[in-house]
Amino acid sequence: VYAAGEISGYITVAVNFRLAPPEVAFVLNDSTPSVVVFEERYLDIVAEVRAQVAQDIRYICIGTPPDWAESYEDVIQSGQSVPPKTRSKSDEIAHIIYTSGSTGRPKGAMLSHRAQYELARQVSAEGGTQGNDVHLVAMPLFHIGGKCKQLGYAFRGGTIVLHRRFDPRAVAEDTSKYKLTALHLAPVMLQAIMDLPDFSSFDFSSLKVIHYASAPMPVAQLRRALETFGYILIQHYGMTEIGIGTTLQMHQHSVDGDPIQVKRLGSAGQVPQGISVRIVDGKGSDLPCGESGEVVIRNPFLMTGYWNDMPATLDALKEGWMHTGDIGYLDEEDYLFIVDRKKDMIVSGGENIYPRDVEEALHAHPAISQAAVIGVPDAYWGEVVKAFVVFVDGKQASEEEIISFCKTRIASYKNPKSVEFREELPRLGNLKIDKKSLRKPYWSNHTRQVN
Numbered sequence: 001v002y003a004a005g006e007i008s009g010y011i012t013v014a015v016n017f018r019l020a021p022p023e024v025a026f027v028l029n030d031s032t033p034s035v036v037v038f039e040e041r042y043l044d045i046v047a048e049v050r051a052q053v054a055q056d057i058r059y060i061c062i063g064t065p066p067d068w069a070e071s072y073e074d075v076i077q078s079g080q081s082v083p084p085k086t087r088s089k090s091d092e093i094a095h096i097i098y099t100s101g102s103t104g105r106p107k108g109a110m111l112s113h114r115a116q117y118e119l120a121r122q123v124s125a126e127g128g129t130q131g132n133d134v135h136l137v138a139m140p141l142f143h144i145g146g147k148c149k150q151l152g153y154a155f156r157g158g159t160i161v162l163h164r165r166f167d168p169r170a171v172a173e174d175t176s177k178y179k180l181t182a183l184h185l186a187p188v189m190l191q192a193i194m195d196l197p198d199f200s201s202f203d204f205s206s207l208k209v210i211h212y213a214s215a216p217m218p219v220a221q222l223r224r225a226l227e228t229f230g231y232i233l234i235q236h237y238g239m240t241e242i243g244i245g246t247t248l249q250m251h252q253h254s255v256d257g258d259p260i261q262v263k264r265l266g267s268a269g270q271v272p273q274g275i276s277v278r279i280v281d282g283k284g285s286d287l288p289c290g291e292s293g294e295v296v297i298r299n300p301f302l303m304t305g306y307w308n309d310m311p312a313t314l315d316a317l318k319e320g321w322m323h324t325g326d327i328g329y330l331d332e333e334d335y336l337f338i339v340d341r342k343k344d345m346i347v348s349g350g351e352n353i354y355p356r357d358v359e360e361a362l363h364a365h366p367a368i369s370q371a372a373v374i375g376v377p378d379a380y381w382g383e384v385v386k387a388f389v390v391f392v393d394g395k396q397a398s399e400e401e402i403i404s405f406c407k408t409r410i411a412s413y414k415n416p417k418s419v420e421f422r423e424e425l426p427r428l429g430n431l432k433i434d435k436k437s438l439r440k441p442y443w444s445n446h447t448r449q450v451n
Contacts, residue, residue, distance in 0.1 A: 001037050002014070002095075002141070002147075005094070005095075006088060006094055006113070006116075007084060007087070007088065008084035008086050008087065008088065009084075009086045009087055009088035009089065009092060010086075011093050011094070011095070011096060012094070012095050012096075013027070013031045013033060013095070013096045013097075013098070013108070014095070014097065014141055014142035014147075015027055015028075015098075015142060016098070016140070016142045016411070017042060017045075017140075017142075018411040018412065018413060019411050020408070020409055020410055020411055021045055021048045021049050021052070022052070022409070023106070023410070023411065024045060024049050025049045025052035025053060026105075026106060027098050027106060027108075028049060028053045028055075028057070029052070029053055029054060029055075030106075030108060030307065030308055031096060031108060031307060031308075032055050033055075033057060034057065034058060035057065035058045035059075035060060036057050036058070036059050036060070037060045037061075037062065037072065038059070038060075038061060038062065038069075039061075039062045039063060040061055040062060040063025040064055040065075041063070043061070043063075043066065046059070047066070050068070058070070060072050060075055088113050089113065090112065090113050090114040090117070091112055091113070091114060092112060092113055093110045093111065093112055093113075093304060094111055094112060094113045094115075094116050095110075095111045095116065095147070096108040096109065096110055096111070096307050097109050097111065097142065097143070097144055097147070097240050098142075099239075099240050099241070099352065105309075107306040107307075107309055107312050108306060108307035108308065108309070109240045109241050109303040109306060109307075110303055110304040110305055110306065110307050111240075111301075111303055111304070112304050114300075115243070115300065115301045115302060115303070115304070116148075116151060116301075117155075118300035118301055119148050119151065119152075119243040119244065119300075119301040120148070120151035120152045120154070120155040121152075121155060122152075122243070122244055122272075122274075122300075122301065123148050123149060123151065123152025123153075123155075123244070124152040124153065124155045124156045126234060126236075126244075126247055126249070126272070127152065127153075127182060127209050127211065127234065128208070128209065129152060129153055129155070129156040129158055129182075130156060130158070131156055131157035131158060132158070132181075133153055133156065133158035133159070133181045133182055133208070134158065134159040134161060134178050134179060134180050134181050134182070134206075135149060135150075135153040135158055135159070135160055135161065135180070135181065135182040135183075135184070136161045136163065136171060136174060136175070136178075136180050136182070136183050136184075137149060137150050137160055137161070137162050137163070137184065138163045138165075138166045138171060138183070138184070138185065138189065139166075139184055139185075139186075139350070143240075144238070144239070144240040144243065145184065145213055145238075145350075146184070148238075148243060148244070149182075149184045149211065153182065158182075159178075161174060161178055161180065166189055168189070168192040168193045168195070168196055169196060171183070171185075171189075171193055172193055172196060172199070172202040172204075173202065175202060175203070175204055175206065175207065176202050176203040176204075179206040180206055180207060181206055181207060181208045181209070182207070182208060182209045182210070182211070183207065183209075183210045183211065184210075184211040184212075184213070185210065185211070185212055186212065186213065186349060186350035187212055187216075187217040187218075187221060187382070188349050188350070188380060188381060188382065189350075190210065190212060190217075190221075190225055191221055191380075194224060194225065194228055204228075204229060207229060207232060208232060209232050209233075209234060209250070210225075210229060210232055210233050210234070211234050211235075211236060212233060212234070212235055212236075213235065213236045213237070213238070213350070216235060216248075216265065216266050216267065216268065217233075217235070217265075219255060219262070219265055219266070222253065222255060222265060223255045226253060226255060231250050231251070231253060232250060233250060233253055234247060234248065234249060234250055235247065235248035235268070235269050236269065237268035237269055237336065237338070239324065240303070241302065241303045241316065241322050241324075242297050242299060242301060242302060242303075242322050242324070243299065243301030243302075244272075244275070244299070244301065245268070245271075245275065245277060245295075245297045245299070245324075245336070246267075246268050246269035246270055246271050246272070246275070246277065246335075246336045247269040247270065247272050248264070248265075248267065248268070248269035248270065249269075249270075252264065252269075252270065253265065264331075264335045266337065267331075267335040267336055267337045268328070268335075268336045268337065268338050269335065269336065270333065270334055270335050270336070271330075271334040271336065274299065274300065275297065275298075275299040276297065276298045276299065277295065277296070277297050277330065277334070277336060278295075278296045278297075278321070279291065279292070279293040279294070279295060279296075279328065279329055279330055280293050280294050280296055281293050281294075282294075284318070287329075289329075289330060289331065289332055290329055290330075290331065290332075291329055292327055292328060292329045292339055293327065293328075293329070294323060294324065294325070294326070294327060294342055295324045295326045295327070295328045295336065295338070296318075296321040296322060296323050296324065297321065297322050297324060298320050298321050298322070302317070302320075302322055303317075303322075305317060325341060325342040325343040325345070326338050326341055326342065327339055327341060327342055344356075344373075344374070344435060346373075346374070346375030346383050346384075346385060347375070347382060347383055348375070348378070348381045348382060348383050348384055348385065348413065349380075349381045349382065349413070351413045351414075353375075353385060353413070353414050355372070355373035355374065355375075355385075355435075357410055357414055358373040358385055358387065358406065358410060358414050358415070358416060359371045359372065359373050360409075360410075361405070361406045361409040361410045361414075362387055362389060362402070362406065362416075364405075364409060365397065365402060365405050366392070366395065367391050367392055367395035367396060367397040368389045368390070368391060368392065368397070368402070369390050369391060369392045369393075370389065370390035370424075370425050370433075371387060371388065371389045371390075372387070372388045372425055372433045372435060372438060373385060373386070373387050373388075373416065374386055374388075374435055374438050374439050374442075375439075376418075376439075376442040376443075377442060377443065378417075384417040384418075385414065385415065385416045385417055386416060386417065386418050386419075386420065386442075387402070387416035387418070387419045387420070388419075388420050388421075388422050388425060388438060389402065389419060389420075389421060389422070390421075390422055390423065390424060390425060391421070399418070399419040402416070402419050403415055403416055403419065425438075426438065
């Protein structure tokens, strides 16, 4: 479906299958598609969402369709063996990838054919991709990470192996079976593979490169990975709106280098050629080397803007620069260090979670009058969601009840892992919740304020 859109010029929107039905309905109502293609396994979700979607949509089911949908195989068979009447143009939109909204509203990042082409070329160049490479895509294709790696290897004519979900044993088995040359994993995924009790029974000798993203890898884990796989790791820092921003190349993983080299293992990598990164203050003025401010980026992969959301577009894209919302600094050789987030986004196991989504679910509980959500450190996931709640007078609920309630309203990976009950929440002078004070006890002993 992706390829058909890329060739013929149709915009493709991939929907996160982990979203709850109300969240899926928002994406459909916002993007207003003409056609929805879905697998039979998601029939119950799509059936529920249909009642919440206003526009007239053609539904195509991969598998046995219900009476209100067409068969995917029948649709394919009805096609003609001729080139499409329309062709994509470089400045037209190829993909819309929805990101969680810090204000509770997901935003659809519009990615043009030109931007995706340039991103594919960058990915293939940085990974040294060749036509005989075999790359495993274990990351979901509704995320930019999985999509850009798929494009990068397809760009060079490589082979793509797809996994429906991440399973460390399945990755190990397929590395041996298909002689995989490339993997793309979050640090937590790589750790799970190395922790397999029978790890030594699998053959990883064919691997040429392991891309990792979503967070720098702890030095102890990085040392173990390099000892296990060799110096074949590459770290990428990026996001849906920018594709790739910085890269820590294979030769820059110097766990036994000098103190500066070891410190840079905690960076997000170095600014590559063709990409510009600045650190700016609240007025948009450049800050000197080593001083922290907002990270702004300009590159050939930038999104065109947010679908159907001009205010958010104007806020993010200013004079051709993407304002990432991340706080960081550049050292004297343009290594980028991310130290905090301007926004409250939580990154847990590679998934972006915005507190507002979780807080909306918590506020829907009849016993809760106030709620605040933060990310707290976790050795395995990097960060996990923690909720603070204040009850309505005379009402109570247990931690288990609250977490179970959230599961009915938001995706499971967004659910709080713990709930703390408070008589009141700390407030700033403008009466906003003081999340900094909520975070402080959990992050005070960490040099980085995000994982």
